Amino acid sequence: MIRADPCLKQSALNVADMMQGNDSQSNQTDKASEISADYSAAIDQVDSWVDSAIRLIPNFTVALVVLLVAFILGSVARFLVRRHLQRRNRPNLGEVLGSLVKWCVVLVGFLLAATIVMPSLKPGDLIAGLGVSSVAIGFAFKDILQNWLAGLLILVRQPFEIGDQIKVADFEGTVHRIETRATLIDTYDGQRVVMPNSDIYTNAVLVKTAHTSRRSDYEIGIGYSDNIDQACDVIREAVTRVEGVMTDPAPEALPWDLAASWVSIRARWWTSSEQTEATHVRAKVIQSVKEALDDAGIDMPFETQVHLFHDQTDGSDQKQDAQREGSPAGPRKPKGKND
Numbered sequence: 410m411i412r413a414d415p416c417l418k419q420s421a422l423n424v425a426d427m428m429q430g431n432d433s434q435s436n437q438t439d440k441a442s443e444i445s446a447d448y449s450a451a452i453d454q455v456d457s458w459v460d461s462a463i464r465l466i467p468n469f470t471v472a473l474v475v476l477l478v479a480f481i482l483g484s485v486a487r488f489l490v491r492r493h494l495q496r497r498n499r500p501n502l503g504e505v506l507g508s509l510v511k512w513c514v515v516l517v518g519f520l521l522a523a524t525i526v527m528p529s530l531k532p533g534d535l536i537a538g539l540g541v542s543s544v545a546i547g548f549a550f551k552d553i554l555q556n557w558l559a560g561l562l563i564l565v566r567q568p569f570e571i572g573d574q575i576k577v578a579d580f581e582g583t584v585h586r587i588e589t590r591a592t593l594i595d596t597y598d599g600q601r602v603v604m605p606n607s608d609i610y611t612n613a614v615l616v617k618t619a620h621t622s623r624r625s626d627y628e629i630g631i632g633y634s635d636n637i638d639q640a641c642d643v644i645r646e647a648v649t650r651v652e653g654v655m656t657d658p659a660p661e662a663l664p665w666d667l668a669a670s671w672v673s674i675r676a677r678w679w680t681s682s683e684q685t686e687a688t689h690v691r692a693k694v695i696q697s698v699k700e701a702l703d704d705a706g707i708d709m710p711f712e713t714q715v716h717l718f719h720d721q722t723d724g725s726d727q728k729q730d731a732q733r734e735g736s737p738a739g740p741r742k743p744k745g746k747n748d
Contacts, residue, residue, distance in 0.1 A: 483513075502565065559607045569614065571586065582596035622655060622680065624679050627691065635707045640674055640705075647694075652690075654690060663677070
């Protein structure tokens with residue numbers, strides 16, 4: 410019978426204990442590496458937000474009331490401004506200024522409501538933030554704000570009114586409406602031009618109906634052999650007979666230019682400033698002057714032109730001393746003693 414060695418038995422027991430200890434340490438490490446799913450902190454934060462919102466319910470209620478009151482006051486102020494300016498026959502200005510006053514009142518109400526909801530927020534901080542944001546908004550909407558300001562200045566200074574006939578750049582017509590961004594112009598041929606207010610305010614504008622009357626003119630050519638005084642009298646009387654030509658100031662006929670083929674006489678007369686009236690009267694004046702000059706026997710010559718043709722096949726083409734019409738003369742020979 411074989412007996413086990415006590416030393417070997419003790420060594421085996423020690424190895425078994427060491428292996429068991431390593432297994433227990435590995436289990437503890439695995440447990441520590443597990444992620445703890447604890448949502449208590451997030452729930453506490455949400456609870457604090459809900460509690461804060463519940464505590465601010467009275468502030469929100471007062472803020473909404475302030476906003477509502479500000480909106481009502483702004484609408485009333487807009488109505489009063491529009492009605493006042495409509496009585497002064499300036500409805501477009503009333504529309505723009507009324508909207509401006511309304512939204513200024515609403516903005517003040519919004520600032521007050523913000524300070525009510527957040528008591529720690531000071532009005533000075535709001536104004537400072539509004540100033541910084543206004544600069545950013547100004548750069549972002551530069552063209553829109555520029556047109557709006559130009560439209561407001563046009564409505565305030567009133568260089569022209571709705572119904573006036575104006576000419577801006579290459580466009581001419583009747584002013585249909587002045588809006589905050591652009592001015593609408595109806596051209597004489599039935600088209601509509603949307604002109605930005607900044608272009609109108611920064612460029613020259615010809616207001617043709619600024620006065621009740623305006624002057625028109627037309628040049629007529631007579632022959633050099635005709636009597637100038639007689640032609641002026643005939644033209645003046647012909648213009649005076651036309652319906653629509655004003656007698657005060659009286660029509661004029663003035664010698665104006667000595668052209669290449671005729672003597673120019675400028676006829677000038679005054680009519681209503683409306684484009685339709687001026688156009689039709691001009692057509693009648695031209696017809697009346699033509700018929701009057703024909704009856705008086707005064708010539709209205711055509712343009713005369715003289716063309717000189719040089720014959721390049723002429724045998725004397727290289728002889729500079731041979732003078733021919735249309736060719737430069739050659740150097741003259743010095744006169745001799747016997748010449």
